[in-house]
Amino acid sequence: xxxxxxxxxxxxxxxxxxxxxxxxxxxxxxxxxxxxxxxxxxxxxxxxxxxxxxxxxxxxxxxxxxxxxxxxxxxxxxxxxxxxxxxxxxxxxxxxxxxxxxxxxxxxxxxxxxxxxxxxxxxxxxxxxxxxxxxxxxxxxxxxxxxxxxxxxxxxxxxxx
Numbered sequence: 001x002x003x004x005x006x007x008x009x010x011x012x013x014x015x016x017x018x019x020x021x022x023x024x025x026x027x028x029x030x031x032x033x034x035x036x037x038x039x040x041x042x043x044x045x046x047x048x049x050x051x052x053x054x055x056x057x058x059x060x061x062x063x064x065x066x067x068x069x070x071x072x073x074x075x076x077x078x079x080x081x082x083x084x085x086x087x088x089x090x091x092x093x094x095x096x097x098x099x100x101x102x103x104x105x106x107x108x109x110x111x112x113x114x115x116x117x118x119x120x121x122x123x124x125x126x127x128x129x130x131x132x133x134x135x136x137x138x139x140x141x142x143x144x145x146x147x148x149x150x151x152x153x154x155x156x157x158x159x160x161x
Contacts, residue, residue, distance in 0.1 A: 007052070010033055010034070010035065010043065011043060011047060011052075012156060012160050013032075013033040013034075014029065014033050014040070014043055014044060014047065015047065015052060015053070015156045016155065016156040016157050016160075017029055017032050017033060018044075018053065019153065019155065019156050022056045022057070026040055026041050026044070029044070059152055062115070066117065067117075067118070068115055068116070068117065069114075069115070069116050069117065069118050069119060069121070069122060069143065069144075070113065070114065070115050070143075070144035070147065071113075071114040071116065071122050071141050071142065071143050071144065072111060072112070072113055072114075072141075072142040072144065073111070073112045073113075073114060073126070073139050073140065073141050073142070074107075074108040074110070074111055074112075074139060074140045074142075075088075075108060075109055075110040075111075075112060075136055075138075075139045076107075076108045076109050076136070076137045076138045076139070077109050077110075077135045077136065077137055078135050078136070078137035079135055080109070084135050085103070085109075087134055087135065088110070088134045088135055088136075089101065091129075091132060091134045092112070092129070092134070095125065095129070097114050097115060097116045097121070097122070097125050098112050098113070098114055099113050099114070099115050100112065100113035101113075108140075119143070122141070126139065126141070
């Protein structure tokens with residue numbers, strides 16, 4: 001299984017069910033997709049081994065633990081050689097408050113998503129990045145006021161309809 005063309009409808013149903021509820025027992029998952037338990041488990045293990053199932057985990061509502069600030073930041077690098085991109089990515093990979101990094105086309109190079117305790121924490125983090133010598137030429141910050149829609153992922157069902 002190396003591409004979605006190798007997945008049959010049962011594999012896709014397994015992925016969709018696990019995406020909705022990763023805590024399903026194998027017996028319940030098998031019932032929902034119309035298989036007996038043993039063949040279902042074999043398929044799940046194959047999907048895991050092939051990388052279709054990247055991980056299992058709980059989605060934690062961090063706002064119930066502490067107030068948070070989400071900031072999207074556009075970053076433009078001063079130089080655009082392969083090593084410049086590699087150095088930047090290697091450094092920001094270690095910054096715990098950066099939860100997403102996207103290399104984008106258009107007017108800037110990267111779109112970063114920060115989740116921090118507050119504005120001061122964000123400012124300290126961005127100043128540290130500027131001082132680190134990783135080639136940031138300029139950045140623009142967008143503080144999130146409200147997030148009326150946040151989906152943990154695109155549903156498998158919507159990709160196969």
